[in-house]
Amino acid sequence: MPKKASNKMAGMPILDFAVDTLKELKGVNIKSSVHDQIGKYRTFVERTKGQKPDNSAVVEKILETFFGKEAGFQKFLKDGGSKPAVSAAPSTAGPSATEP
Numbered sequence: 001m002p003k004k005a006s007n008k009m010a011g012m013p014i015l016d017f018a019v020d021t022l023k024e025l026k027g028v029n030i031k032s033s034v035h036d037q038i039g040k041y042r043t044f045v046e047r048t049k050g051q052k053p054d055n056s057a058v059v060e061k062i063l064e065t066f067f068g069k070e071a072g073f074q075k076f077l078k079d080g081g082s083k084p085a086v087s088a089a090p091s092t093a094g095p096s097a098t099e100p
Helices: 032-049 055-069 071-078
Strands: none
Touching: 032 055, 055 071
């Protein structure tokens, strides 16, 4: 009985070594306390793993981890990003311009 054809071409590597392009995130400001935590995390990684990540690598990995664990966001992506999650909680933005 012949084997089922896989999605990958036979004899090709399974691993993908394509490099994701970098994009600068301009206009992003963070609180100084968060900035300090990034520096402390870099020190933590250096002391525990012997690696020396730069600030960009730390922030990138934190965001990747957060996005990967955010169940609501993962569902949003699975749904194609077409159905925004709407909260039933009332807005805390204050009264609208149409209210008396």
